Amino acid sequence: MNTTGFPSPAQGYEEKPIDLNCLLIKNPASSFIMKYEGCSQKEEGIEQGDYLVVDCARSPEDGSLAVVRHEDIFICVRLHLSKKEKNQVLYYTRLSKIYRCTEVFGCVKAVVRLV
Amino acid sequence: MIFHVDANSFYASCEQLFRPDLDGKPIAVLSNNDGVIIALNQECKNLGLKRGDTYFTVRDRCRAWGVNVFSSNYTLYADISTRLNILYSAFAPETEIYSIDESFLYFPNWNNADFPQMGMDLKHLVMQSVHMPVSVGIAPTKTLSKLCNKLAKSRGGVCFWDNMDKDYELKSIATSDIWGIGLSKTRTLARHGIHTALDLKNMSLDKAKKLLTIQGMKTVQELNEISALDCIERETRQNITTSKSFAQGVADLPQLETALAEYTQLAVYRMRNEKSACAYISIYLMTARQYDRSRKDEEYFNGATAQFNHPTSFLPEILAAGTEILRTIYREGYKYRKVMVNLLGLEADNQVQGDLFEDTLIIDKKKQDAVMTACDQINRKYGRLCLHPGSRNAVKDISPDGQYAQWHMKRDFLSPSYTTQISSVPRVW
Numbered sequence: 433m434n435t436t437g438f439p440s441p442a443q444g445y446e447e448k449p450i451d452l453n454c455l456l457i458k459n460p461a462s463s464f465i466m467k468y469e470g471c472s473q474k475e476e477g478i479e480q481g482d483y484l485v486v487d488c489a490r491s492p493e494d495g496s497l498a499v500v501r502h503e504d505i506f507i508c509v510r511l512h513l514s515k516k517e518k519n520q521v522l523y524y525t526r527l528s529k530i531y532r533c534t535e536v537f538g539c540v541k542a543v544v545r546l547v
Numbered sequence: 548m549i550f551h552v553d554a555n556s557f558y559a560s561c562e563q564l565f566r567p568d569l570d571g572k573p574i575a576v577l578s579n580n581d582g583v584i585i586a587l588n589q590e591c592k593n594l595g596l597k598r599g600d601t602y603f604t605v606r607d608r609c610r611a612w613g614v615n616v617f618s619s620n621y622t623l624y625a626d627i628s629t630r631l632n633i634l635y636s637a638f639a640p641e642t643e644i645y646s647i648d649e650s651f652l653y654f655p656n657w658n659n660a661d662f663p664q665m666g667m668d669l670k671h672l673v674m675q676s677v678h679m680p681v682s683v684g685i686a687p688t689k690t691l692s693k694l695c696n697k698l699a700k701s702r703g704g705v706c707f708w709d710n711m712d713k714d715y716e717l718k719s720i721a722t723s724d725i726w727g728i729g730l731s732k733t734r735t736l737a738r739h740g741i742h743t744a745l746d747l748k749n750m751s752l753d754k755a756k757k758l759l760t761i762q763g764m765k766t767v768q769e770l771n772e773i774s775a776l777d778c779i780e781r782e783t784r785q786n787i788t789t790s791k792s793f794a795q796g797v798a799d800l801p802q803l804e805t806a807l808a809e810y811t812q813l814a815v816y817r818m819r820n821e822k823s824a825c826a827y828i829s830i831y832l833m834t835a836r837q838y839d840r841s842r843k844d845e846e847y848f849n850g851a852t853a854q855f856n857h858p859t860s861f862l863p864e865i866l867a868a869g870t871e872i873l874r875t876i877y878r879e880g881y882k883y884r885k886v887m888v889n890l891l892g893l894e895a896d897n898q899v900q901g902d903l904f905e906d907t908l909i910i911d912k913k914k915q916d917a918v919m920t921a922c923d924q925i926n927r928k929y930g931r932l933c934l935h936p937g938s939r940n941a942v943k944d945i946s947p948d949g950q951y952a953q954w955h956m957k958r959d960f961l962s963p964s965y966t967t968q969i970s971s972v973p974r975v976w
Contacts, residue, residue, distance in 0.1 A: 451878070454878055459676075460630075460633065460848070460849040460850075460876070461630040461631075461633035461634050461637075461676060461677065461848065461849075462630070462634075462675075462676035462677060464965075464966060464972075464973070465966075465969070465972045466972050466973045466974065466975045467972050467973070467974050467975065468974075468975050468976075469974045469975065469976055470975065470976040483969075483972070484975060488675060488676050488677065488678065489675065489676050491675070499975050501567045502976075503567075504567055504568035505567060505568070505974075505976050506565075506567060506973065506974070506975045506976065507975060507976045508975045508976075535567075537678070
């Protein structure tokens, strides 16, 4: 660092620029950023190319937006609790078929879109 | 009580994390330059492949069997490891990072606790938060907790020493499987008729000291549930950890930077004493754990890892990287309780092998060595940390510009940096 000349009058007032992580990520250890490449979630306001902030720390509930494993890929869906069965089973709809959710990756906490 | 936590087939598990299509399929990870297999999952072991197989000799078999082969992606492994350590720090009062996939968690003076349940809770926490399978060994000493971890692998992932039929278990474990008993010690012991862990446990301490030196004697004490290993003691350790706990919460970044500078220097000093250099540095920052639900907002645990272009033991370079990480993970408004420095990927600090085109690299390295050797000598003479770097802003921009990064490294099967590059994040459909 150069120390010639007058000290800057702003010295001591420097702050970090705004860090969007503060807003988007509460649990750094369990949060992952993923990119949405599908096209079935337009109704939820999620479009192809959006970034999803996915937190794995929270367990999904009825109505959670989540990233789940569907066969050999990850997909983003709205989960619903079955009202018929006693044990808590989560379901999702894909291409108008209903699937039982077997493996949740994490809950979607935020959607980031560059416009 | 001490927990030893070990991630199962860590590198292979990391490669599988964002590849649901690889679930249940064989995965092998190759060393730098794609030379030998350094990690493999159970499915791959079942095919008869082993750690240490040269890829060249098994390549055809891997293709025929459909083994998924990866070059080592240390960037990914270090990031996942950092996440595990953040979880551990939030779970236990005191932690010690032993290697990229192993840690010790300390619960000093915890008596009335359901330890097996805590072990299961930890296992579930890690599985849910980072999707990593871990096993947990729980015992009063480090040697026994490491031993319990081995047992845990075949017993549902958690093993608590006090619930074991102790002598029966020890009888079926060979001396060579005990932490700290290497090949030469195994041979010495065999000559004296000592073959099992139980034989070793019942050995008299004076005899142990005579046969195995003070290190071996400590192992015998540890087998007898007496804590004897205070810090990491191993012939070539894989990382060095130093940490500073604050009596009162610190919210101020400059104050944290000063503490970081002091503890980075200490870690580098220890590393230089062992004539090692590090390839990575991790910094962890944490508040106190809040058990009161209404005060959960006061909790913050974070950490991050940076990779050097070249293994280094040059304090200004290491501290510059550490400070940068600290500034990145620091968030205003929290009262921090602890800052932790971890130097990873240790290797012998050899003179850099250069060629015609890397003259400047060799000269730089020589100059850095001269500076650091002089500092070490002064500090040795006048007391530790007598000569120290001015922390704040003083070391900016010293790190080299990356022109010799990763030169001629062969990594044909490298997976994306899923968690550290925005262009490589996993895809969701």
